[in-house]
Amino acid sequence: MCPSVIQVDVIIPTQTKYLDLIGSIGERIAKELDNFTGDREALAYQLNLVLTEATVNAIKHGNDNHPQDTVRISIHLFEQELNIKVYDHGQGFDLATVPAPDFEHPKESGMGIFLIRSLMDSVTYTRQQDCNVLEIIKYLK
């Protein structure tokens, strides 16, 4: 793959007050995409949302016994692809078992992964040596 045009690496404490910061980075990146022909405002919102949901997910699945724990978010922008990786140090979960929402009887929680899947092109969650990685890809047309 070609080298990335932009790479942003952020490490935050597992605290929700940093969600705005992380989401804002996504929104700003959407505005830097010179060749993107789609709806830029919609993409800006979507990246804000996806980064927010993915970071919340990592905070939730982080290790409760270690309040000093951190979440690392790595964003790579390539010519035709945006790649987001969110690393957590918790127990992890099985992405395949996350149920689709019941639209007839909506619940107050559990929509995060559904939103990420709906708005992005590829979502995987894998165990690495000492952490879990939620990898999200959006193809840019």
Add this chain to the structure above:
Amino acid sequence: MNLNLEKISDISVLTINEERIDAHNSGELKEYLLQMIERGEKHIVVQLAHVRFIDSSGLGALLSGNKNIIAKSGKFALSNIQQQVMSMFELTRLNRVFEIYTDLNDAVKTET
């Protein structure tokens, strides 16, 4: 969270003076709505004109308010939703669950 509550006729209009509702402040919104309902408010309109971003936990907080007031035979509505925020309601099909008005005046006029 910066919230403003006013009474228009018999309706409690809750204006959210925040640009962003996410997992950091949605718990506070949920709690505030629950307290309003416990106090006996029967008719709530949440005004979202200032909100330019909502995440799944924010939608959940509004859904909680909606469910809890309906359980007490009350009414819950949303007004002045910005376009991108509206797209979240559409994606989650919650636009079919909530009573939604373009404008606060419409909400007050229709609901009274």
